[in-house]
Amino acid sequence: xxxxxxxxxxxxxxxxxxxxxxxxxxxxxxxxxxxxxxxxxxxxxxxxxxxxxxxxxxxxxxxxxxxxxxxxxxxxxxxxxxxxxxxxxxxxxxxxxxxxxxxxxxxxxxxxxxxxxxxxxxxxxxxxxxxxxxxxxxxxxxxxxxxxxxxxxxxxxxxxxxxxxxxxxxxxxxxxxxxxxxxxxxxxxxxxxxxxxxxxxxxxxxxxxxxxxxxxxxxxxxxxxxxxxxxxxxxxxxxxxxxxxxxxxxxxxxxxxxxxxxxxxxxxxxxxxxxxxxxxxxxx
Amino acid sequence: xxxxxxxxxxxxxxxxxxxxxxxxxxxxxxxxxxxxxxxxxxxxxxxxxxxxxxxxxxxxxxxxxxxxxxxxxxxxxxxxxxxxxxxxxxxxxxxxxxxxxxxxxxxxxxxxxxxxxxxxxxxxxxxxxxxxxxxxxxxxxxxxxxxxxxxxxxxxxxxxxxxxxxxxxxxxxxxxxxxxxxxxxxxxxxxxxxxxxxxxxxxxxxxxxxxxxxxxxxxxxxxxxxxxxxxxxxxxxxxxxxxxxxxxxxxxxxxxxxxxxxxxxxxxxxxxxxxxxxxxxxxxxxxxxx
Numbered sequence: 001x002x003x004x005x006x007x008x009x010x011x012x013x014x015x016x017x018x019x020x021x022x023x024x025x026x027x028x029x030x031x032x033x034x035x036x037x038x039x040x041x042x043x044x045x046x047x048x049x050x051x052x053x054x055x056x057x058x059x060x061x062x063x064x065x066x067x068x069x070x071x072x073x074x075x076x077x078x079x080x081x082x083x084x085x086x087x088x089x090x091x092x093x094x095x096x097x098x099x100x101x102x103x104x105x106x107x108x109x110x111x112x113x114x115x116x117x118x119x120x121x122x123x124x125x126x127x128x129x130x131x132x133x134x135x136x137x138x139x140x141x142x143x144x145x146x147x148x149x150x151x152x153x154x155x156x157x158x159x160x161x162x163x164x165x166x167x168x169x170x171x172x173x174x175x176x177x178x179x180x181x182x183x184x185x186x187x188x189x190x191x192x193x194x195x196x197x198x199x200x201x202x203x204x205x206x207x208x209x210x211x212x213x214x215x216x217x218x219x220x221x222x223x224x225x226x227x228x229x230x231x232x233x234x235x236x237x238x239x240x241x242x243x244x245x246x247x248x249x250x251x252x253x254x255x256x257x258x259x260x261x262x263x264x265x266x267x268x269x270x271x272x273x274x275x276x277x278x279x280x281x282x283x284x
Numbered sequence: 285x286x287x288x289x290x291x292x293x294x295x296x297x298x299x300x301x302x303x304x305x306x307x308x309x310x311x312x313x314x315x316x317x318x319x320x321x322x323x324x325x326x327x328x329x330x331x332x333x334x335x336x337x338x339x340x341x342x343x344x345x346x347x348x349x350x351x352x353x354x355x356x357x358x359x360x361x362x363x364x365x366x367x368x369x370x371x372x373x374x375x376x377x378x379x380x381x382x383x384x385x386x387x388x389x390x391x392x393x394x395x396x397x398x399x400x401x402x403x404x405x406x407x408x409x410x411x412x413x414x415x416x417x418x419x420x421x422x423x424x425x426x427x428x429x430x431x432x433x434x435x436x437x438x439x440x441x442x443x444x445x446x447x448x449x450x451x452x453x454x455x456x457x458x459x460x461x462x463x464x465x466x467x468x469x470x471x472x473x474x475x476x477x478x479x480x481x482x483x484x485x486x487x488x489x490x491x492x493x494x495x496x497x498x499x500x501x502x503x504x505x506x507x508x509x510x511x512x513x514x515x516x517x518x519x520x521x522x523x524x525x526x527x528x529x530x531x532x533x534x535x536x537x538x539x540x541x542x543x544x545x546x547x548x549x550x551x552x553x554x555x556x557x558x559x560x561x562x563x564x565x566x567x568x569x570x571x572x573x574x
Contacts, residue, residue, distance in 0.1 A: 063467050083469015091463050101332065101511050101520040102460065109517075114457035115470045119449055146515040162464065172467075 014077050016041050016170050016202040017062065022071030024057060030226050031057055035071070037221065037230065041169065041200040044193070044216050046207060046233075049223035050264055055206045058223075059172045062204070063087060076169060083115065088168030088201075090192070092175040093156040098148035105143045107158045108133050111165030129165070137161040137191055153184030160191050171195060173205045177212055185212040210237070211258045224264075237261075309540045315434045316426045320532040320550075322441040323486070323493050324502060328528025329448055330486055331507025332521050333479065336459040338386055340504045342379050345393035346487045348400035349375035351496035353488075354421050355407035364421075365433050368488040369440075375400065376484030380477050404496075424495035424547035426536065437489045444486045447478065455479060456517075493532070494547045501551040502528055505558050512561040527557045 015038045023033035031054030039045055047055050060066040062073055064082035073080045075087060096102075109130045113122065134143050137157040147155060156176065163171065171192060177185045193216050195201045205213060210220070210233070220236040222229050224245050229236050236242075237259055242250040250263045310317075334343055353371020357364045375396055383389025404421070420428060429437070448455070457465040458475045466472045490499040506527035510520045535550030 065466055082466075087467075089464060089467035091461065091467075096460075099511050100460070101336070101515050102517060103515055106517045107460075110453075110457045110460070110464070111468070113453050114465060115468045116453045117451055118453075120452035148515075159464070 013041060015039055016043075016076060017204070018072075018074040018077075019062075020072050020074075022061070022073060023069045024054060024061065024066070025069045026057075032223055032226050032228060033070075035228060039170070039202045039204065041202055042196045043218050044196055044203045044205065044213075045219050045221060046205050046210055046213060046217045047221045047223065048207065048210060049228075051208070053223045053225070055223060056174055059089070059174055059204065059206060062170075062172060063089060085166040086169045088163035088166070088171045090160055090163045090171065090173040090176045093152050093159070093177075093179045095152060095179075096148050096155060098146075100146070100148040102147045103144050104139055104147055104150065104154070104158050105130050105134060107147050107155075108137075108139070108161040108165070111162035114162075133161040133164055134158075136164065138187075151184075153180055153187060156180060156184065156188050157191065160188060164195065167199065167201075169201055171201050171203045173203065173207075175206055175208065177207065177209070182212075189213055189216065214257075214259065306541060310537075313427060313536070313540060315431055315438075316429065317533060317536055319429070319434050319437045319441070319489075320426060320493055320536045320546075321529055322438050322445075323489055324506075324528035324530070324532030325525045326441045326445045326448070326486055326528075327490060327502035327532070328506040328510070328524035328526070329521050330444065330483060331503050331505075331528070332510070332524050333448075333455060333459055334483070334504055335507050335511060336456075337479075339389075339483070340500065341390055342376075342383070342393050343483065343487060343500060343503050345379065345397040345400070346372050346375040346484055347491055347496045347499040348397045348404070350400075350484075350488045350491045351421050352400040352404035352407065354491060354496075355404040355411070358413065358421075359407040359411045363433075365436050365488070365492065368421075368491050369485065371400065372484040372488035372491070373481065376480040376487070377477070380480030384476070401496075420495070421491060422495050422497050424493060424498060424545055424550075426493045426546050427539070429492055433492070437492055440485050440489050444482045444489075447482045451475060451478065494535075494550050498547050498551055501547075501554045502532060505554040506531060509554075509558040509561040512558070512565040527554070531557065 017037065017039040019035055019037040022035040024031045035058075037045075047058065049055050057066055061068055062075065062080055064080045064084065075084055109126065111133070112126055112129050113120075131140075131143075134140050137160050139154065139157050139161060142150060142154060147158065150158075160176070173192065176188060176192070180188065189212055192203055192205075196203050205217075207213065210217070214233060217233055219231060220233050222236050222242070222245060224242075225247070227245055229241055229245055237252050239251045242252060242261065242264075246265060248263070248265055250261060253260045253262060334340060350368045350372035353374075354364045354368035356362075356371075357367025378396065379389060379392055383392045408421075454465065454470045454475050457468070457470055458472050462472050486503065487499055490502055494502060507520070507524040509527050510523035514520050514523060531550050531554035534553045536546055538549045539546040
């Protein structure tokens with residue numbers, strides 16, 4: 001395992017993401033508080049924790065879609081704002097309806113022109129950008145096929161391509177590997193990993209299963225019950241650390257090269273995606 | 285007097301097709317034709333988003349409240365066009381604000397629809413004017429819409445067309461993946477709400493042209509047909525608009541040749557186009573499998 005990889009590569013440059021004293025309440029419930037996080041260019045950070053612990057909400061706060069209760073978030077040194085082209089967002093794979101009236105390239109093109117108001121006339125260079133993005137995620141050979149007829153892995157590569165449209169310096173990934181088979185998990189992880197190695201993009205990767213990305217991760221942010229720990233995988237993924245975090249006995253088992261965390265109490269009644277709650281929608 | 289009834293056929297083909305004095309009628313109804321043409325085009329276009337956003341049922345709910353508004357205007361002596369607009373906008377905004385999620389939306393529409401239809405029927409039964417006005421609102425009355433009102437219908441359709449074109453890209457993004465759209469900075473709440481207002485406007489126009497019960501034939505069927513035969517981002521809206529145009533204009537032209545109302549012609553053409561597209565899709569799939 002390469003968990004002890006030094007994280008000092010970019011410690012002299014401006015951090016891509018700075019979270020200071022962040023707290024978030026929903027109603028009377030505190031999701032988390034006192035969160036400090038600095039992410040350097042090229043760093044790969046996994047965000048773990050039971051469902052309902054506010055992982056997705058953290059991403060929404062960084063995207064500027066959900067105001068913090070207190071604290072601040074800076075992206076590239078500037079206060080976060082919605083629609084920041086320096087951030088790319090990769091959602092969970094959800095299967096698109098077979099009759100969706102879009103080809104693969106149209107899904108990627110949404111990243112290029114999907115937020116453009118005005119007459120829907122493509123700008124010069126749009127097509128070249130879309131072609132380059134398709135090639136980057138290995139989707140050129142199915143660029144003109146209907147998205148609804150593609151496999152889950154093929155669709156997810158397109159979503160990654162869409163998120164990379166503006167060459168973001170920070171990639172926010174919300175369970176991007178769920179519903180994918182092992183080969184596609186690896187394929188999608190490779191593309192994300194390449195973005196940070198070749199261009200120095202930082203990655204914040206929310207997941208419920210650390211195993212597919214364990215060999216890429218620099219640090220882990222583990223959130224549970226309103227508290228969190230931050231450190232290298234070797235530091236965080238220990239029975240003693242997680243037992244302390246959860247306040248109840250939790251065991252980290254190693255089976256070959258896989259890790260299994262056993263004994264995690266159910267946090268909140270299941271909501272896989274926090275933002276699905278009414279009233280927490282988009283705040284301008 | 286010998287009873288004539290037995291020898292007169294119940295249905296005279298002359299009622300359905302008769303091209304006597306066709307040119308004169310056509311000149312008289314050119315404004316209706318323009319209104320139908322514009323509605324057909326815009327209805328086909330907006331239908332693409334109605335399908336993508338799963339709003340077919342909502343369209344029906346909006347049209348029933350639009351009908352109630354028009355019936356109220358008829359009873360209380362206001363403008364029927366404004367009555368239908370008011371009803372449609374109230375329903376569309378209610379559905380847009382309260383029904384962001386599909387399940388909520390369907391229950392809201394399910395509650396609103398019978399209420400609107402009942403209210404409209406109440407107003408109509410209290411109304412003592414020309415009885416042809418009564419059913420016109422439910423089943424279409426384009427030929428009896430006054431010229432100034434036709435002007436309004438055309439104007440509203442053009443406004444909806446402009447609105448759709450100006451927010452085409454964000455609307456497409458939001459219709460497919462609202463989460464990613466919001467992350468990219470699309471003001472998804474505003475886009476959804478403006479879309480519902482545009483939908484309300486075009487539904488109110490459709491109520492006057494093909495009637496509250498039949499609006500889906502122009503706002504849903506053409507787009508559904510187009511999506512059977514294509515997936516292209518340009519091809520689908522263009523095909524849908526053409527299908528809507530052919531249904532509306534073809535229906536009015538055929539209705540001029542008979543004495544029957546316009547709507548059955550429009551709904552039949554629109555249905556036949558859908559059937560044709562379905563067959564095309566089927567045969568393509570068979571070829572692919574073979």
